[in-house]
Amino acid sequence: MKTTGNTILITGGTSGLGLGLAQRFAAADNKVIVAGRRAELLRDIEASNPGITGLELDVADPTSIAEAFTKVTASDPELNVVITMAGIMQPEDLHSAGFLETAEKTITTNLLGTIRTIAAFTEFLQTKPDATIMTVTSGLAYTPLALTPTYNATKAAVASFTDILRLQLADTSVEVLELVPPAVATTLLGQDQDDSGRAMPVDEFLDEVMSILTERPDEKQVMVERVKPLRYSEANGNYDQVMQTLAGSH
Ligand SMILES: NC(=O)c1ccc[n+]([C@@H]2O[C@H](COP(=O)([O-])OP(=O)(O)OC[C@H]3O[C@@H](n4cnc5c(N)ncnc54)[C@H](OP(=O)(O)O)[C@@H]3O)[C@@H](O)[C@H]2O)c1
Structure with a gap:
């Protein structure tokens, strides 16, 4: 994707990697709209980040996605x-059915939310000469973490969906990228409170991502070096070992 002169919508842009990426893109001469559920936080972000605007969105709610699509394509055609x-x-404990509520919420947000968002925007994006859809998976899509079974499964599903989205849209102006983060120190699962060094500092992650986007524009999977042991464990022949090590570290 080109890294300047875009108008970019980031769902889940109110904190962590989404907000960080929004700030990097805004600093690189892009117009950025961040979307999320926390209305007050959206207002604070707008006030303290010129060049970034906020949009209320709950990706677990199809009506909210439809409303956000109407609003943003009117305000930012x-x-x-x-x-x-x-x-x-x-986290989920699969020993009893108590995990199911978390599983359903995770699938609704991470998998259905992603697919519904893509469904809402893809036709519109095809009218733009230079368009990009970037999905966000995880190293855990490729080597799962014992603590979060449904999370891993949703990310593996998004990775598979992304590959075919790219294939089907190859005859359009829409480029399809997959961002594959390793553990990064955000509040997602409390990694920001973990001083063991397992989680990559957010700024270091964002620096590396921006340099990949700028210097290697043909990469379809945007991967920092730290995610590669997870991404390629199967190919490296050490999938079981990496999975056991991960399980032991949480
Ligand atoms: N940090 C890591 O270690 C890591 C590793 C691999 C992949 N990732 C992926 O990176 C993405 C961002 O995570 P993060 O680490 O930056 O965590 P985060 O700070 O918790 O950010 C999550 C974002 O998702 C938004 N969100 C959650 N549910 C939503 C919903 N129903 N509708 C709209 N927005 C919703 C939140 O906004 P509101 O609460 O305002 O709605 C927030 O902006 C996630 O997809 C995560 O799986 C993170």
């Missing part, structure tokens, strides 16, 4: 990039 960052990550 030049919109040409959508980044589906919104996501949740919660």
Whole structure:
């Protein structure tokens, strides 16, 4: 994707990686709209970040997605990039059925939320000469973490969906990218409170992502070096070992 002169919508842009990426893109001469459920936070972000505007959106609610689409395409008809960052990550214990509520919420937000957002915006984006959809998966899509089974499964599903989205849209102006983060120190699962060094500092992650986008524009999967042991464990022949190590570290 080109890294300047875009109008970019980031769902899940109110905190963590989404907000960080929004600030990097705004600083690189892009117009950025961040979307999320926390209305007050959206107002604070607008006040303290010139060049970024806020949009209320709950990706778990199809009506909210439809309303957000109508609003943003009216206020920003030049919109040409959508980044589906919104996501949740919660622990589950599969020994009893109590995990099911978390599982359903996770699927509704991470998987259905992503697919519904893409469904809402794809036709519109095809009218733009230079458009991008960037999905957000995880290293855990490729080597799962024992603590968060449904989270891992939603990210694996989004990765698979993304591959076929790219294939089907190859005859359009829409480029399809997958951002594959490693553990990064955000509040997603309390990684920001973990001083073991397992989680990558947010700024370091964003620096590396922006340099990949700028210097290697042909990469379809945007991967910092730290995610590669998870991404390629199967190919490296150590999937079980990496999965066991991950399980032991949480
Ligand atoms: N940090 C990591 O280690 C890591 C690793 C791999 C992948 N990721 C992925 O990166 C993405 C961002 O995570 P993060 O680490 O930046 O965590 P975060 O700070 O908790 O950000 C999550 C974002 O998702 C939004 N969100 C959650 N549910 C939503 C909903 N129903 N509708 C709209 N927005 C919703 C939140 O906004 P509101 O609360 O305002 O709605 C927030 O902006 C997620 O998809 C996550 O799976 C993170």
